[in-house]
Amino acid sequence: MHSPSGGSQPRITTASTGWGRPDRNGRRRRSPPRSFGNIAHDALVELQKTVEETVQLMVMRGGNIQFIDSSTASSRRRHCAWGMRVGDKMPAFVSAGGKAMLARLANSELEDLYRTGLRPWPTGRIDTLATLKRNMTKVRRVDFATNFEETEQGVVGVGVSINDPDDRPVAALTTATPSIRFNRADMPDHVRPCAGTAYCGRQHHGAVAGGRAPAGG
Template sequence: MEKPLKTPPVYAITSVDHALRIASMLQLEGSLTVADAAERLGVARSTAHRLLQMLVYRDFAAQGEDRSYRAGPVLQLAAHSGSEISRLRTAALPHLQRLVDAIGESANLTVRAGTTARFVASVECSQALRVGNREGMVFPAHRTTAGLLLLADLSADELTEVYAAATYAYEPQTRPDLRRLRVELTRIRKAGFAVNNGRSERGVVAIGVPVRGAGRRVVAGVSLSMPSVRYDRNHLPGVVAALQKAAAGIEQDLTPLDG
């Protein structure tokens, strides 16, 4: 028996439907201009522009220097592997909680999509002064601890390719100096951890280590974030050791599924 055609919901919301259709176009077909979107949807350009701007705001789209739109970090992550992100979260959450219990600071798991880093899991500590839940937030990768760890796993050619394709639609001034970035990534690669002191957010220090998946490639970064007033450099070796233990636990929990 043939499956019946889908029927629209009784209380269909046209604007939501339009936004979802644009998101599908961006993910499946590539870049799109305001004029393209307006023609495909049969709406005014002003309406298409508002829809695209909302998708940009929620990271489903990104606008390039040529004013066209492309799939944003959320759609890029979905295309990369939604199931992989889900597996990472499931494996990481118990270890993030143990980190919080052991160190008393908020813990995060972060992945990379292009030149951006997205927090996909977060566990807050219970201290009154703390770094809040970061889940779902997106930052330039070179400004976050885990983002730097993920970039450090790229070869020189891969790094060049990633930044050659970037548009910096949100903040063009945030484009990094690749020469200086390469030097920093070499240092991080050798150290095996990264420290971010106020780079992504003023008054916040984050310390992170890589999480490796199949083929020993870095698939995520696990980090602890704390107010800078509580950061003590003398405690760094102990914090890094706790992070490495958590990363090893996440990797072990991923291994049966990778094998």
């Protein structure tokens, strides 16, 4: 992900988690450790204040995404709006955040991930591997993903992937907005803050892993 323009953004601090570093077998972690959710929550709350919509943090679980934290537009409770609660899972290819993470994978990895087919979803629009690959090509071009009432009716999502220093997806941030008041012209106001938060988290981790002191501010 390219560095987003604009002022300072809330950062997801990953320095104390070892996120993205090799494990004892030399393999890099593909998902954040349990402590990641606690560390990221403050940044999630600050992001919610910026976009003034519900924001969610999710990780990949096989071909699904799982919500691990949320900050709602009405409170700071860890409760996902629109019926989605922390711990819930759904197919990655219907969620904006899930799509953003899937787009970081090669087509061969998508084939392996969904080798038994795509799980049906009542409001989903992607139902074949070929359709998924075409959609991922579009997401890779713009570096963010959307879902227009694909997770459920009445909700629009905008999502970006949080990547490790090797550009591998480990989590995603999304905004969730009622479709009745979502304006496509406002999409940059969702993408930029989410991308800024994700970018700061990646940069902070890279500095610590490389033995450099992270920049302040």
